[in-house]
Amino acid sequence: MVSLDDIRLAQRRLSGVAVRTPLILCPRHQADRRLYFKPENLQPVGAFKLRGAYNKIASLSEAERRRGVIAFSSGNHAQGVAYAARALGVRAVIVMPETAPRVKVSRTAAMGAEIVLLGEGGEEQWRVRAEELAAAHGYVMVAPFNDETVIAGQGTVGLEILEDLLGAGTVLVPVGGGGLLSGVAAAIKLSRPDVRVIGVEPELANDAQVSFRSGRIVEFPLDQTRRTVADGMRATRLGDITFAHIRAFADDIITVSEDEIREATRRLALGAHLVAEPSGAVTFAAFLFHRQELPEALWNVAILSGGNIAPETLRQILTDDPV
Amino acid sequence: MVSLDDIRLAQRRLSGVAVRTPLILCPRHQADRRLYFKPENLQPVGAFKLRGAYNKIASLSEAERRRGVIAFSSGNHAQGVAYAARALGVRAVIVMPETAPRVKVSRTAAMGAEIVLLGEGGEEQWRVRAEELAAAHGYVMVAPFNDETVIAGQGTVGLEILEDLLGAGTVLVPVGGGGLLSGVAAAIKLSRPDVRVIGVEPELANDAQVSFRSGRIVEFPLDQTRRTVADGMRATRLGDITFAHIRAFADDIITVSEDEIREATRRLALGAHLVAEPSGAVTFAAFLFHRQELPEALWNVAILSGGNIAPETLRQILTDDPV
Numbered sequence: 001m002v003s004l005d006d007i008r009l010a011q012r013r014l015s016g017v018a019v020r021t022p023l024i025l026c027p028r029h030q031a032d033r034r035l036y037f038k039p040e041n042l043q044p045v046g047a048f049k050l051r052g053a054y055n056k057i058a059s060l061s062e063a064e065r066r067r068g069v070i071a072f073s074s075g076n077h078a079q080g081v082a083y084a085a086r087a088l089g090v091r092a093v094i095v096m097p098e099t100a101p102r103v104k105v106s107r108t109a110a111m112g113a114e115i116v117l118l119g120e121g122g123e124e125q126w127r128v129r130a131e132e133l134a135a136a137h138g139y140v141m142v143a144p145f146n147d148e149t150v151i152a153g154q155g156t157v158g159l160e161i162l163e164d165l166l167g168a169g170t171v172l173v174p175v176g177g178g179g180l181l182s183g184v185a186a187a188i189k190l191s192r193p194d195v196r197v198i199g200v201e202p203e204l205a206n207d208a209q210v211s212f213r214s215g216r217i218v219e220f221p222l223d224q225t226r227r228t229v230a231d232g233m234r235a236t237r238l239g240d241i242t243f244a245h246i247r248a249f250a251d252d253i254i255t256v257s258e259d260e261i262r263e264a265t266r267r268l269a270l271g272a273h274l275v276a277e278p279s280g281a282v283t284f285a286a287f288l289f290h291r292q293e294l295p296e297a298l299w300n301v302a303i304l305s306g307g308n309i310a311p312e313t314l315r316q317i318l319t320d321d322p323v
Numbered sequence: 324m325v326s327l328d329d330i331r332l333a334q335r336r337l338s339g340v341a342v343r344t345p346l347i348l349c350p351r352h353q354a355d356r357r358l359y360f361k362p363e364n365l366q367p368v369g370a371f372k373l374r375g376a377y378n379k380i381a382s383l384s385e386a387e388r389r390r391g392v393i394a395f396s397s398g399n400h401a402q403g404v405a406y407a408a409r410a411l412g413v414r415a416v417i418v419m420p421e422t423a424p425r426v427k428v429s430r431t432a433a434m435g436a437e438i439v440l441l442g443e444g445g446e447e448q449w450r451v452r453a454e455e456l457a458a459a460h461g462y463v464m465v466a467p468f469n470d471e472t473v474i475a476g477q478g479t480v481g482l483e484i485l486e487d488l489l490g491a492g493t494v495l496v497p498v499g500g501g502g503l504l505s506g507v508a509a510a511i512k513l514s515r516p517d518v519r520v521i522g523v524e525p526e527l528a529n530d531a532q533v534s535f536r537s538g539r540i541v542e543f544p545l546d547q548t549r550r551t552v553a554d555g556m557r558a559t560r561l562g563d564i565t566f567a568h569i570r571a572f573a574d575d576i577i578t579v580s581e582d583e584i585r586e587a588t589r590r591l592a593l594g595a596h597l598v599a600e601p602s603g604a605v606t607f608a609a610f611l612f613h614r615q616e617l618p619e620a621l622w623n624v625a626i627l628s629g630g631n632i633a634p635e636t637l638r639q640i641l642t643d644d645p646v
Contacts, residue, residue, distance in 0.1 A: 022345040027367045028433075041596040044350045103593075110351075269637070270426075273364040273598040273630030307596030311641045314592070318638045 001245065002148050002183065004190040007155035010055040014156055017087060018051050019043050021157075023164050023301065027271055035287055035300045037268075038161055041276050041307025045107075047232075048157055048180055048305050049080030049144075055153030056142050057084050065090045070139035072126040074100040075232055076306050077144040082113035093139060095130040101231060101310050123222075123236060145179030146239025154180045158187030158197075161301050168195050169297025172283035174305045175199040175208045175253060177235040178242030184303065185249035196295040199246065199253035200286040202261060204228040208238055208246065209253040217243050229258055229313070232279030232306060254293045256285040262317050264288060268304070269318065277309040278317075324568065325471050325506065327513040330478035333378040337479055340410060341374050342366050344480075346487050346624065350594055358610055358623045360591075361484055364599050364630025368430075370555075371480055371503055371628050372403030372467075378476030379465050380407050388413045393462035395449040397423040398555055399629050400467040405436035416462060418453040424554060424633050446545075446559060468502030469562025478506030481520075484624050485511060491518050492620025495606035497628045498522040498531045498576060500558040501565030507626065508572035519618040522569065522576035523609040525584060527551040531561055531569070532576040540566050552581055552636070555602030555629060577616045579608040585640050587611060591627070592641065600632040601640075 021042050026035040040048040057069055068091030071081040078094045085092035092113040096105055099120070109115050116133070118126055134141050143150060157180065161168055171188060173181045178199075185197040201208050205225035210218045219237040226234050238246065246253075256264075261278045264285035268276045276284070283302035286294065294300075344365050349358040363371040380392055391414030394404040401417045408415035415436040419428055422443070432438050439456070441449055457464050466473055480503065484491055494511060496504045501522075508520040524531050528548035533541045542560040549557050561569065569576075579587075584601045587608035591599045599607070606625035609617065617623075 019348065024365055025342065025367070027369070039596075042347055044348065046350065046596060269592075269598050270632075270634055273362075273369060275592050275596040275598060309593075311593055315638050315641045318634045318641075 001248065002152045002155060002186045004187070006148070006152040007159055007183065007187045010051070010152045011156045011159055013055055013058045014051055014153065017054055018156070020160060023161070024272070032298065033300065034298060035302060036165060037272065037274065038157060038301055038303045039274055040157065041274060041280055041304050045076065045079040045083045046306055046308045047076035047080065048154060049076040050083050051156050052150035052153035052179060053077065053080035053142055054084035054087065056147065056149045057088050057090055059149050060140055064140050067138040067140065068092065069142050070095065070130050070134045071142045071144065072130040073144055074234070075104045076308060078104060078108040079111065081142050082108045082111035086112050093133060095126050095133070097126060101308070103310055104308055145177035146241045148241060151179050151183045151186070151241065151245060153183065155183030155187040157303060158184035162188060162191055165299060165301065167299045168301055169299050170196040170198060170295050171301045171303070172198050172200055172286055173303050174233065174279055174282050175201040176233040176279065178208055178238045178246055180303070180305060181250055182242045182245035186245055189249040196251045196297065197249065198294060199250050200282045201253060201255055202228040202230045202233055202282060203255040203257050205230070205233050206255045207236060209255055211238055211243060212246060212250065212253045230261055230279040230282060232277060254286055254290055256282050256289065260285040260289045262320055266317050266320055269314070274304065275307045275309060275314065276304045277306050280305040280307060324571065325475045325478060325509045327510070329471070329475040330482060330506065330510045333374070333475040334479045334482055336378055336381045337374055337476065340377055341479070343483060346484070355621065356623065357621060358625060359488060360595065360597065361480060361624055361626045362597055363480065364597060364603055364627050368399065368402040368406045369629055369631040370399035370403065371477060372399040373406055374479050375473035375476035375502055376400065376403035376465055377407035377410065379470060379472045380411050380413055382472050383463055387463050390461040390463065391415065392465050393418065393453050393457045394465045394467065395453040396467055397557070398427045399631060401427060401431040402434065404465050405431045405434035409435050416456060418449050418456070420449060424631070426633055427631055468500035469564045471564060474502050474506045474509070474564065474568060476506065477503045478510040480626060481507035481510030485514055488622060488624065490622045491624055492622050493519040493521060493618050494624045494626070495521050495523055495609055496626050497556065497602055497605050498524040499556040499602065501531055501561045501569055503626070503628060504573055505565045505568035509568055512572040519574045519620065520572065521617060522573050523605045524576060524578055525551040525553045525556055525605060526578040526580050528553070528556050529578045530559060532578055534561055534566060535569060535573065535576045553584055553602040553605060555600060577609055577613055579605050579612065583608040583612045585643055589640050589643055592637070597627065598630045598632060598637065599627045600629050603628040603630060
């Protein structure tokens with residue numbers, strides 16, 4: 001399990017690399033229920049993933065760094081690894097599905113990574129292919145979430161929230177593979193056990209909620225999870241390491257509907273002037289539409305995990321009727 | 324003329340009211356030419372206008388505050404005055420043209436201001452009507468830009484930039500009526516005369532540039548200025564006070580095309596994940612497309628003055644082909 005010292009070490013490594021994103025007050029808040037956004041969409045790669053990837057690569061030996069790193073990702077993890085590897089002068093190979101959003105593929109390539117595009121398949125096939133490449137070339141695998149060093153990097157988001165908002169009562173965290181929730185929940189509960197940490201995921205991909213509540217990792221078919229507009233949350237199962245952290249540190253996991261995600265994304269763009277990808281907006285959706293399921297708190301924080309939305313998706317969401 | 328002490332007093336008044344917006348590094352910057360955004364679109368009213376309006380109303384006597392304030396505005400100034408007046412417990416009447424963006428009218432009303440909507444006309448007619456109402460009811464007029472106390476409030480943006488970025492070389496400022504440029508240029512030149520302050524306006528509404536270069540205030544017909552997509556910049560002339568400040572403190576004013584404004588708005592949304600209104604994005608357009616006209620600097624700042632864009636305008640801009 002990740003310790004507070006691990007997360008503090010990650011924070012020192014990330015100083016001057018990741019943006020120390022500010023807390024931004026939600027413009028139209030209620031006096032008795034205030035909300036801050038933690039806008040990780042303002043990171044250089046448009047998502048928090050840079051934190052874990054950089055912490056992992058910075059922890060490698062000189063010999064490992066010389067061989068290079070490899071990752072498999074349909075999106076933001078790819079950009080995080082590519083950015084971190086370039087910053088540290090390390091070669092990066094990224095295995096991506098052909099179905100990944102075009103904008104994410106091209107931006108990853110633009111950061112100097114070598115891209116290996118694979119046809120249809122699931123996480124398992126991509127992981128196997130990445131592992132074959134890693135074995136053949138001696139690359140170090142940078143896992144997207146199921147790795148303690150990656151989790152410690154994501155946990156720096158939690159430390160920053162505690163430093164910037166002493167009165168934080170509830171912190172809402174998006175859940176895909178669970179790396180961000182694992183790290184943030186560990187950082188917060190190991191420092192301030194009174195602060196509530198709630199994971200949020202789409203109804204259509206609520207494998208983490210089912211796993212959390214049943215006490216064992218439940219896997220969903222990719223055909224189900226890929227139906228959500230939250231394309232960063234189509235991971236079909238938690239890892240054993242993220243599951244252990246979430247069981248130990250998270251207070252609950254709740255779900256939001258597709259309409260709620262779209263409406264939250266719309267309001268973020270037009271009201272708060274922040275572009276979030278749907279996966280990044282699930283926490284605001286939970287704040288807006290699921291008050292009864294959340295602990296009451298004067299000061300709430302919604303982590304916006306990323307902003308890499310396809311232009312056509314954003315355009316469609318702006319066309320939606322307000323909920 | 325506004326003094327540095329005036330701006331520092333405004334800064335103390337605004338503490339805890341206006342958001343101290345962070346400088347955000349432009350994600351894809353060149354090593355020899357870096358850019359920070361000063362995102363005033365993240366203010367509670369979605370624009371910097373809150374600063375000047377609040378500073379003005381906070382400077383009034385008790386007797387004046389009891390009578391209330393009035394303003395005429397097609398947009399962000401209206402919201403700034405309404406928000407500031409509510410924060411100070413002062414009644415606000417806002418005179419707006421019927422042609423103002425719907426979203427700006429409804430948000431101003433939602434802040435508790437009384438709205439007086441007027442039919443077609445120009446700034447001059449609205450000002451006259453507002454002055455009639457002010458005289459009849461004893462309201463204090465809060466001018467949108469041509470007022471030293473308002474200018475001092477906007478100048479706090481400049482102080483914050485200097486505090487946060489010691490190495491700032493060039494600061495780009497949108498110009499409508501000139502209040503923001505007046506305040507920012509005064510704040511910067513009275514502290515750090517080596518830092519360049521450049522105004523940016525649309526080619527279609529470049530009355531400030533023509534005035535600056537000819538040495539006298541030139542007025543444009545509203546039929547011309549209203550053609551720009553930058554609806555916050557349709558003011559047809561500088562005021563005598565803003566003109567005097569801009570002559571004294573600004574280094575230059577340059578212009579950008581409509582296509583450049585749209586492209587900058589698009590890239591801000593999709594690349595930097597910040598929603599700016601076209602008027603707010605002119606500075607990024609200047610940075611992207613007018614390098615030759617700008618002083619060379621390692622560290623540049625583009626003030627994004629606001630984010631209150633109509634959903635249909637943003638949607639259309641997302642449909643544009645990349646430039």
